[in-house]
Amino acid sequence: MSFPRYERYKDSEYSSYGAIPADWREVRLKTVLSQRITDGPHETPAFTVSGVPFLSVDGIQAGELVFEGCRYISQEAHALYARKVQPKRDDILLAKAASTGKVARVKTDIEFNIWSPLAVIRLASDRALPAFVEYVLQSPQAQAQIDNLCTANTQKNISMDDIPLLFFTLPSMEEQMSIVEFLSRETAKIDGLIEEQRRLIELLKEKRQAVISHAVTKGLNPNAPMKDSGMEVLGKIPSHWNCGPLKHFAKVIDCKHVTVEFVDTGRPIVSIRELKNDRIELNEAKLANEEEWEFLREGRVPATGDLIICRNASVGAVGEVTSGMEFCMGQDVCLIRPSIPGGFDFFTLISGVVRQQIDALLVGATIRRLNVEAIRGLIVADPPKGERSEIAQYLNLEVKKCDALETEAIGAIGLLQERRSALISAAVTGKIDVRGIAQ
Numbered sequence: 001m002s003f004p005r006y007e008r009y010k011d012s013e014y015s016s017y018g019a020i021p022a023d024w025r026e027v028r029l030k031t032v033l034s035q036r037i038t039d040g041p042h043e044t045p046a047f048t049v050s051g052v053p054f055l056s057v058d059g060i061q062a063g064e065l066v067f068e069g070c071r072y073i074s075q076e077a078h079a080l081y082a083r084k085v086q087p088k089r090d091d092i093l094l095a096k097a098a099s100t101g102k103v104a105r106v107k108t109d110i111e112f113n114i115w116s117p118l119a120v121i122r123l124a125s126d127r128a129l130p131a132f133v134e135y136v137l138q139s140p141q142a143q144a145q146i147d148n149l150c151t152a153n154t155q156k157n158i159s160m161d162d163i164p165l166l167f168f169t170l171p172s173m174e175e176q177m178s179i180v181e182f183l184s185r186e187t188a189k190i191d192g193l194i195e196e197q198r199r200l201i202e203l204l205k206e207k208r209q210a211v212i213s214h215a216v217t218k219g220l221n222p223n224a225p226m227k228d229s230g231m232e233v234l235g236k237i238p239s240h241w242n243c244g245p246l247k248h249f250a251k252v253i254d255c256k257h258v259t260v261e262f263v264d265t266g267r268p269i270v271s272i273r274e275l276k277n278d279r280i281e282l283n284e285a286k287l288a289n290e291e292e293w294e295f296l297r298e299g300r301v302p303a304t305g306d307l308i309i310c311r312n313a314s315v316g317a318v319g320e321v322t323s324g325m326e327f328c329m330g331q332d333v334c335l336i337r338p339s340i341p342g343g344f345d346f347f348t349l350i351s352g353v354v355r356q357q358i359d360a361l362l363v364g365a366t367i368r369r370l371n372v373e374a375i376r377g378l379i380v381a382d383p384p385k386g387e388r389s390e391i392a393q394y395l396n397l398e399v400k401k402c403d404a405l406e407t408e409a410i411g412a413i414g415l416l417q418e419r420r421s422a423l424i425s426a427a428v429t430g431k432i433d434v435r436g437i438a439q
Helices: 075-081 130-138 140-149 173-218 290-297 344-349 352-361 372-376 385-428
Strands: 009-011 019-021 025-028 052-055 071-073 092-095 103-105 118-121 167-170 226-228 236-238 242-245 250-254 267-270 307-310 318-320 333-338 379-382
Touching (some): 052 075, 092 130, 103 130, 130 140, 130 173, 130 385, 140 385, 173 344, 173 352, 173 379, 173 385, 250 372, 318 344, 333 344, 344 379, 344 385, 352 379
Antiparallel strands (some): 009 019, 025 167, 092 103, 092 118, 242 379, 250 333, 307 318, 307 333
């Protein structure tokens, strides 16, 4: 869809804005504030089970405030912190640390408070519309400024003194209203399409999991005679299959629990972070020197077809050792060597049947982990060798189909997000004239 342009333009003082409408002003954020920008407390409060919602950067998701799963503080702590800042409707919250540049306007009258990584921007209502400035701060031009103003130590930060210096173009209040109405309508359409793609991704994940779980417990022959496995988690299995704990059908080898000194040049170590998306990724693996690497591999040399499973943090993440891979195991992973190689055990370990068992067996209060004996005791089905291979081949094809569709959906989301960003940019910098199409 093409949009009309303004009749007259002038060059902006800020190069990334290019030409802007001739009667628009160029301002700093500080010129439209009703009060000094403030942030939340820099101390860690005593959190409570319920009380006043207390948001940090993770409370901003997809440009909106999210209270579900948030922390809480007491009324007394809220009253204390409210002396410094008390967010209210139409305030704009800007992440100034961690995920710097996240923006959300307060669209609720719920009483809540914020932590120090968030800054509260309160605007003078006779100078700028909060909804307009929210779009301005979401624009690529503003985000680039925020990024340029950030300093980085352990994480990126923009200082409270720099936020008011953010530069943008400002039309009349009437035009701001037209732009807000136009963007509210058009971004809602795009957001709806993005949500459809996200739902599709979730459905594909569910289908992927259902196909895997069914195949590794029921097989591929819908007419096969069935028997009660005697294991509640498996239910009925084909009558000619066996079942039992994983240790009956595979060797489970724990890692060495020693501390290793990482080096810049050395041999790769596979720990939690190297198990991603059902595979082992060595590109960014930490490295050990030759001596420590060989020490960690004693009696634990991964071979093609072996599986690595994580038992801490990302518990249950699994990766298969492929041809040519050479590494040693770091802490918090186990090596699983199937008695019959061929891929069936990989799909068993990522199935919902095993995932449910892992969830029930996790121990630990703050960091959930899985004991090695619990892994050895995971209940699995054991079909004959020929069927194992047939099921693995079938699942490889089915999973590839689901993954391809998921990749398409992810790509579509990326394109829609680019379209949304470009539309906001064009509207808030005057590259398009939406006054006649806002309604």
